[in-house]
Amino acid sequence: MWFPDNIIFHLDLLAVFFLAVIAVVSIPALIYSYGYLKGTYSRLRVCMLTVGTLLFILAMAMVVCSANLLAFLFAWEIMSLVSYFLVVFDHEHQQSVEAGLIYLVMTHVGTAFLSVAFLMMYHYAGSFDFALVKSSLPAIPLAVKHLLFLFLLIGFGTKAGIVPLHIWLPYAHPQAPSHISSIMSGAMIKVAVYGFLRIVLGMLGVVSVWWGISILLLAAGTCFVGIMYALLERDIKKILAYSSVENMGIILLGIGTGMVLLSKQQFSLAAIAFAAGLFHLINHAVFKGLLFLGAGSVYKATGTREIEKLGGLIKRMPQTAVFFLVGALAISGMPLLNGFVSEWLIFQSLFSAAGALSAAYKIFFIFMMITLAITGGLAVACFTRVFGITFLAMPRSQRAAQASEVALSMKLAMGILAAGTLALGLYATQVWQVLIKVAEVIMGNNALSLNTGNIFVAGSVLPMPLIAGIFVAVLGLVYLLVRFAAGPAKVTKSPTWDCGYYGLSSRNEYTATAFSKPFRIAFSFFFLPQHRVEKLRDSYYHVSSLKYEVHTIHVFKQYFYEPIVKVIFLVAQRIKSFQMGSVHWYLGYILIVFIGVVIFVLVR
């Protein structure tokens, strides 16, 4: 009954695409782990970690391949649990255990919603099989469909890190060993998107235009909140984790646009929007994987993740710096790399949605474009900050000054991913053709009415090889012109201008906190920054030392989660009074219930 014809797994283009995403992230991560783990952990623990990682990857692949709600849930749960153990792998750090707890709670809230939704689907379909569920779903009452959508959104949204369910992501991702962070950010949260595409879009379809709109609104919020917090964070891996939140928002902008267009019968534009979202999905997998591996290299070399303690690493770890720069450029959407192509495509699909729909939608979609533009601008700020503070100028601590380049396997892994970002950018047209086919799978029957020829006209990708060629040609030309017009460069080395103090040190450098200060002030309505200045004076005129503290209030934690936790604890306190500590009372409760049941039967 549960597994008719034993179809538990099957593959279609969508599944293959996500398998490719998982593989693209996981394989370099595994290569990387060889060098990364060596010398840090004992052999036994390395072995355990590797087995765990493989199991994790396998579980993700199982989720993507499953053709049965039960199998899906089973694999999903394995994925969650194994990743939990990977997060708390450094269990001697208190932070890891706390992060693991938050992760475990959040992920199980999500799974609970998923389970309920799946059981509801089973109730109506009488089967867990994807195909049977899909065929019986049109008969479901509308209200139930809305409820299912909500539950699935919460369930998958928790894993995907949609604001305000993103809370676990910045805790859990940084605490895991870096190659695990890379897989989690690169692949695991994408699996949630897969679930959403497969089950919401593939089975329920788009019933109401409001589904798409709510996804878009959530996505816009996710983008904005994610990048804002990334901009203020000082832990390099936390920055990357918050930026993952942001990028999930961008991916969902594409998917939400597709959903709105689908419900408005604009099929070819919808296909473009879905494909744009998927393009950003694979791009994010590649460059976020790269960045996490880069951050791991920095951590391995210096022993700290605090960017305020880093600096000058480009001279000590040149290859890592170049790879990280490639990742930073890609994630900021800089031209020639893959982030540019997909962000541009999402802009483009938002605009074409605005062009195709009526007045209110026009304004709405342009607003989404504005959100994406703000996000893009802030992402540039965020990643120039990360790269600039971490790799440039002078080292800000002893450990950063003594860092050395990492092992070959780590560089190799980063190199593969860096090449991937470049390749996905340059071969965008080819990738795009594949993605349109994947988008057709998502759209199911609606894809039949697609005019495939039309798509390539409307959504044709920028001629990336040509643009890249021109850019490189101009670069070369400028260099050669300057070289021949003005002769070879006459360069004198000298210290940076220090206003005549003759003692420029790393303490004079701009810090990461200072770098993000304008944003902290300008967006103070959101960050609610608090600062405290403490002056120690010798006399009225002379301040001998000064302590400046600044911190921001995490609105979601403060105003969303803490009240919930408070209520839960309050209820728990009340319930606790039932816990008398006496076995007799407990037995008495059972007796009372027992008699109650008897009386219930009698009365009936």
Add this chain to the structure above:
Amino acid sequence: MLYAFLLGMIMFAYSMVINRRVTALIRSFRLQSLFLALLTLAFAYKEGSLEIYIVALLLVVLKVIGIPNYLNRLSKKINIDESLGLFMNPLLSLVAALVFTFVSVLFGTVVLRNQDPITCISFITAMTTVFIGFFIMVFRAKAITQIIGLLTMENGIFLLAVAIAGGMPFFVEIAIFFDVFICVIITGIFLYRINRLFTHIEINRLTELRG
């Protein structure tokens, strides 16, 4: 004949309620189990089923001989004083037991309409036994009474199964016996440990363990 056995069971259930001493309680339990075993034999004879004979035999071995002996040895070993530590005096307990019987009767008449009287009375006896087992667990302080209460409940459920359903499937029966046996041994070990640790086994004094 069957009625006599049932009467014996319910009488010893009542006697458990009014017992004040551990040895007396164990003896009452032993005798109740004996009557249950006899009853099972009678049913086996009536149904002519080999499986129920075996079950009856097991009942005798375990509940009439094995477990009561073990409990006796245990109570000697840990040197508890004889009193059970009553939360409710015997008279009031007896009233409660009668109320349970009354509830069981009501319940029995509602659940089993138009059944033959033997089934009906078996049902009432069984329910009363379960209730009384529960009652003993709740209103007696010593940990050893929890074991006996549980076993008494089990007796009631067993009776229910034998009288109404003609016994459970054989393997289930065996499994339950095994379960009960293990349960008793483990609780016994726990008792021993608790006694060693706290020098008493009065469960109401373990309140400080709660979170």
Add this chain to the structure above:
Amino acid sequence: METAFFIFQVIIMIVISPLVSGLMRKFKNSLRMRKGSPVLQPYYNLRKYFMKEEVVSEHASVILRITPYVVLASTVTAFLFVPVFHFSNFFQVTGGILALFFFLALGRFFLVLAGLDTGSAFGGMGSSREVFISSLAEPVAICAAAVVGLKSGALHLSAALNLTSTPVSVVIAAVALLLVVIAETSRIPVDNQETHLELTMIHEAMLLEYSGRSFALLELSAHSKQMLFFGVLASILWPLPVTAQSGLVIYFWSVVWFIGKIAVFACMVSVLEVMLAKMRLFRVVDFMGFAFLLSILALIMAGLGV
């Protein structure tokens, strides 16, 4: 032939861009009743910088060295998305104007890194402020571009040239874009090109460690970027007499017409610059907020079909 025209166009744009800066400076000075430096002064400056030896900070890395080339190359590439005095832009793809903003962002990315690279507090300060202002300006620019795109039917500037009349919403969007141009070209209410006062400078602070030919390249990119923005504004606001036909004579006239348009913008910006005072950094938020409001207004009007 077409390609040759495009290359020619880009070269002309870059070559005359310092001239526009010089003209603006001259015009500003005459408004202030000063004599001012010669119109060709930017060219003299560039020649001087090119010939001078370069002093490079020993704390800096290779980023500092490659940045000028990357910035200039990205600005030049961005020109290919603007139909300047030709009917079409080089890349005939929709969304070209977005690509333009992305290319400018690439230059900015490297410039900001270069500011951080030397370890000087000024550089970091300049970088921080630059990304701050540009991240405020970017949404306005995109919104204005989207409004123009909505009215003209596609997100590239050669489509904007097809508009036979200029709708109100496009005019408002263009005003918003003008404010963005002021911010992006570091002009007065936001930044001041003419001063090196530590506490106020933004763009100049990032370039503080540059000298010699690197500095010349960056100056040239700044001039070209300004030219590029004027070109964008020109094609949005007065698209009319650009022709679809090709031919040398027509080409010549469109060049002249284009220079005329640019001159008008240069004058407008100069007048604004003379009239206004430099703002505190956090007042810039209000300034950009005003621009944002304008662009939203334009958007709503465009949405309603005005």
